[in-house]
Amino acid sequence: MTHNELTWKFLNEFDVESSTQAKARAISLEHGVNVISPAVGAQLALVAAATNATNIIEIGTGLGLSGLWLLAGAPEATLTSIDPEFEYHEQARELFTEAGYPASRVRLITGKALDVLPRMNENSYDIVLVDGDPAQVAQNAEHALRLVRVGGTVLVPHILQDGDIANPAKRAGIIAGFRTVLTEATESENIVVALSPAGDGLLQFTKIA
């Protein structure tokens, strides 16, 4: 194993999941859902805790793993999570309940992000997680920036796209969308940006104006 591979392995094995998070990961994998790594999950929890988040929105519930990590950092927060898959939401609901989060604080909206997000109030959320349809990442990130309050943070996992984002020859389709998100984030004067190499990458930007 190279030095870089060893470092990456260490980084991604550093954080330990709760039994419910581990269960959510196993069920997600059974459904073929591309989940965040424990290292990314821990980063989400840390941002939620550091932001003292009370109002979180998540695009792409999956089976609930990323939501469980966000609530681990802000157990008193309300999580609104959007996904078109009703079956995923049924399973996720069971996992949120098992982890002790009441239904009143986990609002699952079964629908498509681009239908739901325009109806949500701007400057209202402490955290917006963008992890829905990768083909719509640029539009979703634009909505996220509108929805997050000043001082709040937008989180975009899978930003490195399995290494494809670093390959200039890869320009088409989904990769183009992720590149747009990165370019717009670095060019905006109203946000502070950090790109983390954890898991498949995590782009974080905090609105400052």
Ligand SMILES: C[S@@+](CC[C@H](N)C(=O)[O-])C[C@H]1O[C@@H](n2cnc3c(N)ncnc32)[C@H](O)[C@@H]1O
């Ligand atoms: C990468 S998975 C999310 C994984 C989850 N965030 C986690 O780490 O536990 C992407 C999710 O986006 C959902 N999705 C697909 N199209 C969507 C859309 N138009 N709006 C919102 N979510 C969508 C999929 O059903 C899938 O659950």
